[in-house]
Amino acid sequence: MFEKALSGSRKYWTLVFILLALAGAGVFFYLRQLSEGLVVTGMGRDVSWGFYISQFTFLVGVAASAVMVVLPYYLHDFKAFGKITILGEFLAISAVIMCILFVFVDMGQPFRIFNMFLHPTPNSMMFWDTVALIGYLLLNLFIGWATLGAERKGVAPPAWSRPLIYISIPWAVSIHTVTAFLYAGIPGRHLWLTAIMAARFLASAFASGPALLILLCMVVRRYTSFDPGREPIQALGKIVAYAMTINLFFIGLEFFTAYYSGIPGHSHSLDYLFFGLDGHGALVPFMWTSLGLAVLALALLINPSTRRNDRWLATGAAAVFFSIWLDKGLGLVVGGFIPNPFNSITEYFPTAPELIISLGVWALGFLILTLLYQITVAVREEARQ
Amino acid sequence: MHDRIKIFGGLALFIALATFPVWYARATGRANVAPEPKLVNAGKECVNTRAYMREYHMTMLNEWRDEVIRDGKRVPITVAGVKYQKSLTGSCMKCHANKADFCDTCHNYLGVSPSCWDCHNYPGERKHETR
Amino acid sequence: MKRDNNNELSRRGFLKKAGLLGLSVAGAGALMEVVFGDDVLAASAAESSAAVRWAMVVDMTKCAGRDACTDCMTACHRAHNVPSIKSRRHEIKWIWKEPFVNAFPELRGGRLRADLAKTDFIVLCNHCDNPPCVRVCPTKATWRRPDGIVMMDMHRCIGCRYCMAACPYGSRSFNWMDPRKALDEKAINQDYPTRTKGVVEKCDFCAERVDHGRLPVCVEACKEKALAFGNLSDAKSNVSKLCAGRFAIRRKPELGTRPEVYYIV
Numbered sequence: 112m113f114e115k116a117l118s119g120s121r122k123y124w125t126l127v128f129i130l131l132a133l134a135g136a137g138v139f140f141y142l143r144q145l146s147e148g149l150v151v152t153g154m155g156r157d158v159s160w161g162f163y164i165s166q167f168t169f170l171v172g173v174a175a176s177a178v179m180v181v182l183p184y185y186l187h188d189f190k191a192f193g194k195i196t197i198l199g200e201f202l203a204i205s206a207v208i209m210c211i212l213f214v215f216v217d218m219g220q221p222f223r224i225f226n227m228f229l230h231p232t233p234n235s236m237m238f239w240d241t242v243a244l245i246g247y248l249l250l251n252l253f254i255g256w257a258t259l260g261a262e263r264k265g266v267a268p269p270a271w272s273r274p275l276i277y278i279s280i281p282w283a284v285s286i287h288t289v290t291a292f293l294y295a296g297i298p299g300r301h302l303w304l305t306a307i308m309a310a311r312f313l314a315s316a317f318a319s320g321p322a323l324l325i326l327l328c329m330v331v332r333r334y335t336s337f338d339p340g341r342e343p344i345q346a347l348g349k350i351v352a353y354a355m356t357i358n359l360f361f362i363g364l365e366f367f368t369a370y371y372s373g374i375p376g377h378s379h380s381l382d383y384l385f386f387g388l389d390g391h392g393a394l395v396p397f398m399w400t401s402l403g404l405a406v407l408a409l410a411l412l413i414n415p416s417t418r419r420n421d422r423w424l425a426t427g428a429a430a431v432f433f434s435i436w437l438d439k440g441l442g443l444v445v446g447g448f449i450p451n452p453f454n455s456i457t458e459y460f461p462t463a464p465e466l467i468i469s470l471g472v473w474a475l476g477f478l479i480l481t482l483l484y485q486i487t488v489a490v491r492e493e494a495r496q
Numbered sequence: 497m498h499d500r501i502k503i504f505g506g507l508a509l510f511i512a513l514a515t516f517p518v519w520y521a522r523a524t525g526r527a528n529v530a531p532e533p534k535l536v537n538a539g540k541e542c543v544n545t546r547a548y549m550r551e552y553h554m555t556m557l558n559e560w561r562d563e564v565i566r567d568g569k570r571v572p573i574t575v576a577g578v579k580y581q582k583s584l585t586g587s588c589m590k591c592h593a594n595k596a597d598f599c600d601t602c603h604n605y606l607g608v609s610p611s612c613w614d615c616h617n618y619p620g621e622r623k624h625e626t627r
Numbered sequence: 628m629k630r631d632n633n634n635e636l637s638r639r640g641f642l643k644k645a646g647l648l649g650l651s652v653a654g655a656g657a658l659m660e661v662v663f664g665d666d667v668l669a670a671s672a673a674e675s676s677a678a679v680r681w682a683m684v685v686d687m688t689k690c691a692g693r694d695a696c697t698d699c700m701t702a703c704h705r706a707h708n709v710p711s712i713k714s715r716r717h718e719i720k721w722i723w724k725e726p727f728v729n730a731f732p733e734l735r736g737g738r739l740r741a742d743l744a745k746t747d748f749i750v751l752c753n754h755c756d757n758p759p760c761v762r763v764c765p766t767k768a769t770w771r772r773p774d775g776i777v778m779m780d781m782h783r784c785i786g787c788r789y790c791m792a793a794c795p796y797g798s799r800s801f802n803w804m805d806p807r808k809a810l811d812e813k814a815i816n817q818d819y820p821t822r823t824k825g826v827v828e829k830c831d832f833c834a835e836r837v838d839h840g841r842l843p844v845c846v847e848a849c850k851e852k853a854l855a856f857g858n859l860s861d862a863k864s865n866v867s868k869l870c871a872g873r874f875a876i877r878r879k880p881e882l883g884t885r886p887e888v889y890y891i892v
Contacts, residue, residue: 148802148803148804148805148824148825149801149803149824149825150803155716156716156717156791156800157716157797159788159792159801160788160792214787217787217788218785218786218787218825219784219785219787219788219801219802219824219826220784220786220823221786223766223783223785223786226766226768226783227765227766227785229766230766230767230783232765232766232767234762235762235763235764235765235789236763237763237765237787237789238765241765296762296763297759297792297793298759298795298883298884299759299794299795299879299882300795447792452732452794452795452796452797453725453729453730453732453797454732454735455729457715457716561782565778565782566770566780568774568834568838570838570839585817585820586818611823615781615822615823616820617815617818617820617821
């Protein structure tokens with residue numbers, strides 16, 4: 112089926128080449144990082160994880176969210192999702208690949224990455240996260256490819272794909288739970304040391320991922336011959352509305368515990384993120400933008416009249432996506448490092464090479480997504496004729 | 497089968513190109529010059545036989561490394577009444593002090609660039625190698 | 628005879644441990660914490676039965692007020708080829724000074740003994756009994772030796788910096804660039820390696836010297852004898868006696884990491 116990715120409209124090829132060019136720029140700057148070291152980034156001994164790991168954390172959520180279309184379709188026989196499960200699975204594939212690339216570009220010694228497998232260390236959450244992510248990638252590759260291949264031939268998906276699908280449902284939950292454990296098990300980083308971290312991660316994942324899927328479905332409907340239909344997009348809108356409400360509720364719980372308990376360490380990072388601490392507040396505008404977008408999104412998505420309007424639905428989905436990208440992608444990771452263990456503050460600003468490398472990874476992910484969606488659309492077209 | 501000539505011609509060309517280094521070395525005899533690492537302190541006995549060291553010195557160094565750092569087994573090795581610490585800089589490079597003539601000769605010939613020198617010092621090092 | 632003694636001790640120790648453990652399992656953990664404090668619990672939970680448990684005691688009554696003195700730091704950083712990088716974000720430190728309220732942030736505020744607030748404390752890796760950095764490392768590049776030293780294998784480190792996120796003491800440094808570019812080539816210690824870029828490093832209690840029966844460089848370098856290094860499992864050792872006779876505190880004991888660097892204040 113790969114050959115389907117080799118023919119497409121002029122617009123398709125333009126998009127492919129733009130993404131390739133962006134990925135190329137990322138590779139160029141990555142080579143510089145490789146020779147000079149991570150000094151080219153804005154990270155330092157106090158904020159030792161930055162933009163890369165925050166993108167990784169956010170994208171694990173996007174990957175996990177495929178379960179929000181797979182589960183209703185396969186477990187509850189929700190027929191409307193039949194047409195878009197493959198889109199969700201392919202989104203998961205490209206998101207996991209981006210996750211792995213973001214971890215890779217964050218390594219100080221990337222050529223030693225196989226030490227993770229040469230010396231497996233089960234007490235490290237990073238080991239389990241690697242296992243979970245690679246497993247999830249393989250599951251979705253096999254499932255997606257098998258179901259699409261079956262669709263092409265007009266037959267039912269092979270029997271072996273069924274158990275894999277059932278496994279992939281708890282597996283999706285596991286990838287984001289383990290990613291939350293990366294943070295939630297660390298003593299001394301009070302912003303992260305919260306039992307609700309995994310729950311928060313899942314809630315925000317089930318909002319941001321389906322929000323992106325809504326936008327992707329609309330793009331596919333507009334620019335290709337494939338129409339996912341109105342019902343699944345509307346159903347996704349409801350999922351996003353519920354998940355985003357729960358996500359905001361969880362964030363509220365964090366605020367309550369931090370401020371009502373009055374324990375200084377528990378509120379310092381939130382102080383820094385939302386109000387500024389000791390005169391430092393680089394992320395304050397971003398965090399309030401995130402909250403503002405979240406409120407806007409809820410207003411648009413909970414209200415049935417706006418949710419049913421495609422334009423408002425798209426606005427709401429975009430608002431959810433960017434709100435969570437700011438909150439979880441930037442605030443959560445960077446905020447955990449501020450203040451540092453000596454209760455002093457070093458702020459973090461990503462550098463241009465860091466941002467271009469990140470953009471390159473996103474472009475590569477979207478390139479993979481574009482190719483996979485192009486194949487899907489072509490197969491569907493062929494099946495219809 | 498109109499393309500038979502093209503296919504077999506292409507194959508022949510590929511094989512010729514792929515085996516070029518072999519032919520070239522045969523014809524000129526240049527690549528056959530085996531490297532001759534120069535020994536200083538040649539009279540002294542090494543921690544193992546010459547044949548073993550030639551083939552396995554890197555394995556041995558890795559084992560030493562793991563024993564010393566990871567297992568804390570820092571007991572020196574005694575050869576011919578002389579005690580040697582399990583240490584690249586502390587033992588090997590004390591005898592083989594001529595890195596350029598000893599280590600590099602073979603490493604360059606084989607096209608390997610061990611990362612040892614990214615961190616470990618060697619005698620007479622004028623300026624550190626940086627990467 | 629001697630062996631019998633040891634067996635007797637370890638049996639008693641075991642019973643005590645089992646008893647304490649049982650109590651805490653029964654739900655009295657919180658109460659015990661209030662009654663006995665962290666140190667008793669630490670000893671009861673997972674005290675290594677090892678005959679050797681290296682620890683350091685910093686006598687701040689000897690160190691305080693010598694603001695200009697950097698003997699221990701200079702000696703350590705020179706011996707281990709630690710580069711002096713000017714950028715605060717990229718600097719590498721094994722042992723350095725932090726103001727009291729930064730080293731012990733939870734003691735900030737309130738009426739503090741007047742001199743403490745102004746005192747710079749010597750900080751270094753705490754060589755915790757229960758080190759979070761070791762727990763999180765995905766390649767076993769850092770681990771705890773049976774004698775308590777938290778070691779670092781710079782050959783194996785992949786530079787993921789998870790240990791830096793996990794260390795609640797800010798003890799770990801990362802080589803953001805090739806450290807050799809920032810080293811004074813003439814002042815280098817030829818007998819100790821440098822590092823390569825992209826790996827994490829920290830104080831290792833001078834394991835290479837301790838294993839050969841020598842004291843850590845910093846301890847040797849201190850003219851005031853403010854740093855003491857020894858075996859906490861040996862009741863007669865200098866560090867055991869210091870801790871038994873003076874009031875010593877540890878950094879962030881509430882996190883359960885059980886640091887092995889004590890400060891006499």
